[in-house]
Amino acid sequence: xxxxxxxxxxxxxxxxxxxxxxxxxxxxxxxxxxxxxxxxxxxxxxxxxxxxxxxxxxxxxxxxxxxxxxxxxxxxxxxxxxxxxxxxxxxxxxxxxxxxxxxxxxxxxxxxxxxx
Amino acid sequence: xxxxxxxxxxxxxxxxxxxxxxxxxxxxxxxxxxxxxxxxxxxxxxxxxxxxxxxxxxxxxxxxxxxxxxxxxxxxxxxxxxxxxxxxxxxxxxxxxxxxxxxxxxxxxxx
Numbered sequence: 001x002x003x004x005x006x007x008x009x010x011x012x013x014x015x016x017x018x019x020x021x022x023x024x025x026x027x028x029x030x031x032x033x034x035x036x037x038x039x040x041x042x043x044x045x046x047x048x049x050x051x052x053x054x055x056x057x058x059x060x061x062x063x064x065x066x067x068x069x070x071x072x073x074x075x076x077x078x079x080x081x082x083x084x085x086x087x088x089x090x091x092x093x094x095x096x097x098x099x100x101x102x103x104x105x106x107x108x109x110x111x112x113x114x115x116x
Numbered sequence: 117x118x119x120x121x122x123x124x125x126x127x128x129x130x131x132x133x134x135x136x137x138x139x140x141x142x143x144x145x146x147x148x149x150x151x152x153x154x155x156x157x158x159x160x161x162x163x164x165x166x167x168x169x170x171x172x173x174x175x176x177x178x179x180x181x182x183x184x185x186x187x188x189x190x191x192x193x194x195x196x197x198x199x200x201x202x203x204x205x206x207x208x209x210x211x212x213x214x215x216x217x218x219x220x221x222x223x224x225x226x227x
Contacts, residue, residue, distance in 0.1 A: 105152075
């Protein structure tokens with residue numbers, strides 16, 4: 001059981017380039033999230049999705065886009081990379097229980113992105 | 117808005133020492149509270165949780181009690197091991213599907 005799989009694990013981008021961080025989960029969870037982790041700053045929510053076809057902004061959505069065409073996949077798109085987007089990105093998913101989100105997130109191993 | 121404040125690190129302890137990592141929160145509603153742990157090079161994983169006042173979450177020798185009167189959820193362990201070295205995050209959820217995380221506390225346990 002793979003859980004949450006993120007690719008790539010590492011990437012270096014030049015300013016202005018675009019890329020997509022891939023996230024796939026095989027847990028059949030409804031909720032999916034993208035967080036960024038900066039040193040000493042904890043995790044900030046970028047975007048989240050409560051189900052296929054539904055996405056919404058988190059705390060720090062500027063410069064990013066997402067889509068959720070299937071339950072399994074939740075890619076994060078960076079259109080014009082900037083140095084401020086240098087960070088570690090985590091994808092996570094969360095199940096429903098009794099019609100409510102449990103609050104327990106299952107995380108991928110992270111994608112370290114450097115923008116130079 | 118909702119927020120979590122946890123003790124600044126890093127925390128360095130010797131093996132078998134007692135651990136406390138303080139966590140306090142501010143929430144507009146009635147939150148569920150969580151502790152997550154991140155081992156080096158890995159994603160976060162849930163350590164324990166509590167969903168109502170006076171609940172005690174526990175796992176792997178770690179404990180935390182939901183204290184509504186002091187808006188706190190301090191993490192404790194009676195005897196830490198080298199393998200407990202990690203970053204610990206306190207978190208809360210009010211909206212039922214979004215978590216707000218603290219900044220994390222790095223714990224290093226020396227043999």
